[in-house]
Amino acid sequence: MKSKAKKVNKALDDAIPLQNPIKIHEAMRYSLLAGGKRVRPILCLAACELVGGDEAVAIPVACAIEMIHTMSLIHDDLPCMDNDDLRRGKPTSHKAFDEATAILAGDSLLSLSFEHVAAETENVSASRIVRAIAEMGSAVGSEGLVAGQVVDLCSEGKELSLDELEYIHVHKTSKLLEAAVVCGAIMGGGDDIEIERLRKYARFIGLLFQVVDDILDVTKSSEELGKTAGKDLVSDKATYPKLMGLEKTKEFVGELVGKAMEELSCFDALRAAPLYHLADYIAYRQN
Known part of the structure; x- marks a missing residue:
């Protein structure tokens, strides 16, 4: 993970040079290069290699x-959304800059991603x-991330079923x-069967x-998490610990890990090893 994250961080740094207008590029780099586990890009690279790609x-x-x-974190932290002051152990974008700059930084990151x-x-x-660009668009739009965020915002203070909570988490996260x-499997040349198993x-x-996030929110401190702990409890949001x-x-964490690993059973065990370990990492991470 450290090796892959190092490559990703170098590529992200190169992707957004500090240029005019300085303020917006500073804001984009501030949030993008603030750290983070880089789980998503690492999974992308591991999936590519699993199907035989470079x-x-x-x-x-x-x-x-x-x-x-x-982008989703910048916008999620805004006062009109989750109204948070801390992200990845640093002041959120709208606190470090201002709300308008934070919104525009998120917009710029979104458009740059496709470009x-x-x-x-x-x-x-x-x-x-x-095909990969279409996959990205679907994941972030009104049937993906945005759908989860809208339903999440509309559900604050309401009693939700487990199915409704799962809808939010599946779409938002x-x-x-x-x-x-x-996308990693697509770029790596995977066939349709491999892509669907992945x-x-x-x-x-x-x-x-997200289930682990719900657990950490009620069991860890803000210092340990790098973001504000207990936010879901304060805002009376539905979470898995609250409902279950x-x-x-x-x-439930153990069940999900088992189901995920079962989907990898048809792949070469050596090539699939990083994805097995990433599932464990996600399940038992502490922040």
Whole structure:
């Protein structure tokens, strides 16, 4: 993970040079290069290699996914959304700059993500590049990330069922993580069967990621998380620990890990090893 993250960080740094207008590029770089685990781009590269591709062909789309993810964090933290002051252990974008700059930085990262894939991907057929761009768009739009955010905002203070909570998490978190894995497999030359098996794997670990986030929100401090702890409790949001209890939620984590790993069973075990370990990492991370 450290090796892959280092390559991703270098590529992200190169993708957004500090140029005019200085303020907007400072804001984009501030949030994009603030750290983070780089789970999504690492999954993208691992999926590419799993189907026999060279990681170099997936670096642009891996970076693009991280740009989209960072955009979603910038916008999610805004006062009109979750109204948060801390992200990745640093003041949120609208606190470090201002609300208008934060919104525009997010917009710029989103548009750059698609441009970056189209302009920087090499040695991949045009049809696969277009397919990956379509996957990204679907993950972030009104049937993906935006859908999850809208329903999440509309659900504050309301009693939700587990199915309704799963809808929020699948769309708000899982869809983009799914796109990371699927786009990696597309760029790596995977066939339709391989891509769909990896899509199922990604759906399980995408939901897993958010379930673990719900657990960490009630068990860790803000210092440990690098973001404000206990926000869901204060805003009376539905979470898995709230609906299922903490112990049942931890059991659910184990179920999701098992289902994700089952989807990898048809692949070469050595090539699939990073994805097995990434599922474990997501399940048992501490921040």
